[in-house]
């Protein structure tokens with residue numbers, strides 16, 4: 374699943390196409406949404422933003438389109454409707470004079486009153502977004518004091534969108550490596566300095582991954598990990614058996630919280 378950096382890069386790409394333009398064509402595959410397309414069609418797009426791994430497209434008139442790609446959803450872009458790839462039937466098409474964007478496979482799509490977005494089930498559970506410029510280490514450290522996180526281990530917490538929105542599986546390995554923390558540590562046992570290292574890594578690593586993204590090579594579907602690897606470079610993720618970049622051991626792979634995690638026992642304690 375694309376993680377925060379890929380979702381934010383997608384929001385940038387969609388913004389270029391949509392923001393301040395009028396939606397000239399809107400099409401949903403879902404009949405109930407299709408009947409409501411007038412809430413979007415003919416209206417000007419005010420903003421496209423990423424929140425965690427969801428994308429929010431706000432239009433004038435007070436409505437926002439919520440989309441979440443989950444495991445298999447992916448976007449494609451084309452100059453006009455006829456040029457859309459016919460790999461499958463798009464679930465959603467948004468067109469302006471600047472071009473066409475289409476969402477495929479099995480995403481979540483819903484329409485919300487912009488002032489009622491707080492009730493959207495996914496958004497209502499999100500913690501601070503590691504890619505939101507207003508979120509800083511102080512905010513993350515305060516959020517870490519939430520009692521329900523105290524007894525959980527870092528391998529679990531770093532996939533929990535309520536703990537840190539926008540985090541995901543490759544980021545989890547890279548954040549723990551930068552913070553020099555074992556994935557088996559429990560949050561309440563971290564010393565103050567260790568918490569600070571964790572908070573800083575939670576901000577640094579996703580933001581570096583985002584800055585490494587190039588518009589012309591946006592990840593889509595299952596390709597995103599390849600693209601991310603090429604652009605960002607991983608220090609430990611999918612590097613099982615390699616020497617640790619810090620020179621004190623070899624990278625190991627463990628399955629933790631159901632996903633692959635890569636780390637070094639030498640420097641992550």
Ligand SMILES: [Zn+2]
Nearest residue numbers: 617637639640
């Ligand atoms: Zn090491």
